[in-house]
Amino acid sequence: MERKGFWDRLQSIDHRILYAAVIVVIIIPLLRPLGLPITVTDATLKAYKAVDEYAKPGSVVVIAFEFIAGNWPEMGPIAVAMTQHVFNKPDVRIIILAMGRDEGPILAERTLRYVDKKGKEYGRDYVNLGFFAGGEAAMAAFARDIPGLVKKDYYGTPIEGLPVMSGLKSLSDIDLFICLWSGTPGWVEYLRQWQTPYGIACVGGTLGIVGPGAQPYVAAGQLKGLVVGLRGGGEYEKLINKPGEATAGLDAISTTHILIFVCVILGNIGYFAARGARRREG
Amino acid sequence: MSLLRQREIPIGITLIAGFLMLIDYYFRAEIPQVAGISTTVQRWAVIIAAFALLIGLINITRIHLNHLMKRTRGQWIFSVWCLFIMYLMIVVGLFGTVRHPIYQWLYTNIFLPIDAAMYSILALFISSAAYRAFRARNFEAFLMLASGIITMMMNAPIGEIIWKGFPVVGDWIMMVPNVAAQRAFLICAVVGAVSLGIRTLLGMERGYLGREE
Amino acid sequence: MMKSLSGFITLLILCGSVLYMIYRARKGVKPEIRRVPGFDVIDEAIGRATEMGRPVHFTKGLASLYSSEAPQTIAGLSILSYVARKCAQNGIPLITTIYVAETIPLVIQMYREAAAVAGVPEWVNEYNIRYMSSHRFTYATGVQGVLQRERPAASFLMGYFMAEALIFAESGFLAGAMQVAGTASTSQTPFFVAVCDYTLLGDELFAAGAYLSGEPVQVASIAGQDVGKYWANILLMVGLILSAVGSNWLINLLKL
Numbered sequence: 001m002e003r004k005g006f007w008d009r010l011q012s013i014d015h016r017i018l019y020a021a022v023i024v025v026i027i028i029p030l031l032r033p034l035g036l037p038i039t040v041t042d043a044t045l046k047a048y049k050a051v052d053e054y055a056k057p058g059s060v061v062v063i064a065f066e067f068i069a070g071n072w073p074e075m076g077p078i079a080v081a082m083t084q085h086v087f088n089k090p091d092v093r094i095i096i097l098a099m100g101r102d103e104g105p106i107l108a109e110r111t112l113r114y115v116d117k118k119g120k121e122y123g124r125d126y127v128n129l130g131f132f133a134g135g136e137a138a139m140a141a142f143a144r145d146i147p148g149l150v151k152k153d154y155y156g157t158p159i160e161g162l163p164v165m166s167g168l169k170s171l172s173d174i175d176l177f178i179c180l181w182s183g184t185p186g187w188v189e190y191l192r193q194w195q196t197p198y199g200i201a202c203v204g205g206t207l208g209i210v211g212p213g214a215q216p217y218v219a220a221g222q223l224k225g226l227v228v229g230l231r232g233g234g235e236y237e238k239l240i241n242k243p244g245e246a247t248a249g250l251d252a253i254s255t256t257h258i259l260i261f262v263c264v265i266l267g268n269i270g271y272f273a274a275r276g277a278r279r280r281e282g
Numbered sequence: 283m284s285l286l287r288q289r290e291i292p293i294g295i296t297l298i299a300g301f302l303m304l305i306d307y308y309f310r311a312e313i314p315q316v317a318g319i320s321t322t323v324q325r326w327a328v329i330i331a332a333f334a335l336l337i338g339l340i341n342i343t344r345i346h347l348n349h350l351m352k353r354t355r356g357q358w359i360f361s362v363w364c365l366f367i368m369y370l371m372i373v374v375g376l377f378g379t380v381r382h383p384i385y386q387w388l389y390t391n392i393f394l395p396i397d398a399a400m401y402s403i404l405a406l407f408i409s410s411a412a413y414r415a416f417r418a419r420n421f422e423a424f425l426m427l428a429s430g431i432i433t434m435m436m437n438a439p440i441g442e443i444i445w446k447g448f449p450v451v452g453d454w455i456m457m458v459p460n461v462a463a464q465r466a467f468l469i470c471a472v473v474g475a476v477s478l479g480i481r482t483l484l485g486m487e488r489g490y491l492g493r494e495e
Numbered sequence: 496m497m498k499s500l501s502g503f504i505t506l507l508i509l510c511g512s513v514l515y516m517i518y519r520a521r522k523g524v525k526p527e528i529r530r531v532p533g534f535d536v537i538d539e540a541i542g543r544a545t546e547m548g549r550p551v552h553f554t555k556g557l558a559s560l561y562s563s564e565a566p567q568t569i570a571g572l573s574i575l576s577y578v579a580r581k582c583a584q585n586g587i588p589l590i591t592t593i594y595v596a597e598t599i600p601l602v603i604q605m606y607r608e609a610a611a612v613a614g615v616p617e618w619v620n621e622y623n624i625r626y627m628s629s630h631r632f633t634y635a636t637g638v639q640g641v642l643q644r645e646r647p648a649a650s651f652l653m654g655y656f657m658a659e660a661l662i663f664a665e666s667g668f669l670a671g672a673m674q675v676a677g678t679a680s681t682s683q684t685p686f687f688v689a690v691c692d693y694t695l696l697g698d699e700l701f702a703a704g705a706y707l708s709g710e711p712v713q714v715a716s717i718a719g720q721d722v723g724k725y726w727a728n729i730l731l732m733v734g735l736i737l738s739a740v741g742s743n744w745l746i747n748l749l750k751l
Contacts, residue, residue: 474698
């Protein structure tokens, strides 16, 4: 009977023990990094190459910050790495905006604090346009008529005083769109209003749990590449040769995944052993 | 107003607004006048929704004031804190705009870490949910267990060290069976949503207005 | 030129099939539709709450009434009106946690009508209609608090959800609630399937309002949407064959 109790207990480990174990295996590698090698997956490499291909000298890149404060631990490193990659490109104009999340501009500001500007000047080479209310209607309006929608930047400067915006009439003047999103409104709305009607080149960055649902858009070529979760962020940091928060967190991802793997195996051992014991008992 | 009229008016508004959006989407080029009307109606929706936040504010205030008045055990002290922080953010945001240093400080140093902490709870919940759900009770459950473990190992850098095949097989699972299932799910969901839209436009789906009987 | 001719034709086919099924139902031909266990379990969950004397919790997700995900909110509201009526009949409290402020008046109206239909106007307690926040994780915190403190015996999660779906589902599990979920959000469905007792998948959520109404005409409209699925299958098969022989004819046609 004791033996049977053990197998049953293996199937129902108390969630508090599990949570404590997860916290421990996250903290240890953060304090003492294991330094496990990082290999770059195909999806991240595609995103990196697409930025290389479309952010050429003279081009205009739009980066949309469509995630919320709570997503920062996972989305922040992706945002920093991808924005840094664009800032590394010479003679590229960068437009930052948000149309789904009113806190997007604040998170964009936070991202820019971690980015080496490489001599780019605010207003001349890059701009934070802030948040536009209206969701898809605003996206459609921006695509049709940029000067019609955008009157001033996030800090209240009229766009006439911002050389970075000169000559931009519609979405057809934009060469690359980087969508950093965590839910709705996000990529799907931009897909409908920007990618499908204008055929603009798009690259994405999103949460680990949103990634699988976004894969059909990568397979269909609507997204040229997709950086998914902290792992994708770490890979992107490796590609731009600027290790950051994601690289530091990757060891913790490995240890937690191993822990969950072990727990799942233990649960299954318990399940089959208990079932076998019950069968033997008749 | 009778129950009947209470229903007829919103159904009529739904019908007009719905057809307006449909015409705008499909015939914008042929009927350019509709674009202006449609944009105006969409702006109304955004403005009405923004004003609805006021109802939300009243709702929250009423509920927490009620806890405060009744001194609800284990609750009223949190209600006080909730009301204090909420009105502080509102006052600073309204009078100093969201770019005000105090608002920025509150957002970056209080709201962002707390919000991130809530998101981090998912790490714990995913572990306990995976532990319970990934149990090979039958063949289908075994397939879910196997694909779950492989994609987990694909996502962790250590997976490749354990077995070189994890990223290869994991990538195949993500791009082939996962994409196929997601597409099937999307197609069914979209067909269902369109069908619901038709019922709503025709005034047949009335559940969202309450059930008359 | 007209935008998305192929999409418009698909819409016409769907409209036609739904209207045809409604016409047949009005003539007295009642279509057979399969039973969805998730619908039947709604009554079971409310019955469980009644027996245990504990409240029922309902959330209709995060989509506003004017976003692209609005149909999920409409479907969630339809299920809420059914649940409200059952709870009013059984005399058990129904706590509705709200993310989208513009739905508060609709929910209040539903509570009042449910109570009026059940003949128990005193059942309406507006403190049980709780707007939490229109910020996702703040809302999730509020819902988690309700589930932990008030320990409902049943929790319904019906509508559009994002990353916090698992917070609701797992908190409900820890509170010992029987959980019925329904969403068309592809990324959150796996979490609901893993944690909840029953999950309405995609189009089942949209069909719930019509199914629960029990009206033959509405049920017939569900049968009409199957034609849309046949149409999608035909396009898939033709597309598969044509791309196997290297033809882009269908792809170009659908781009029209």
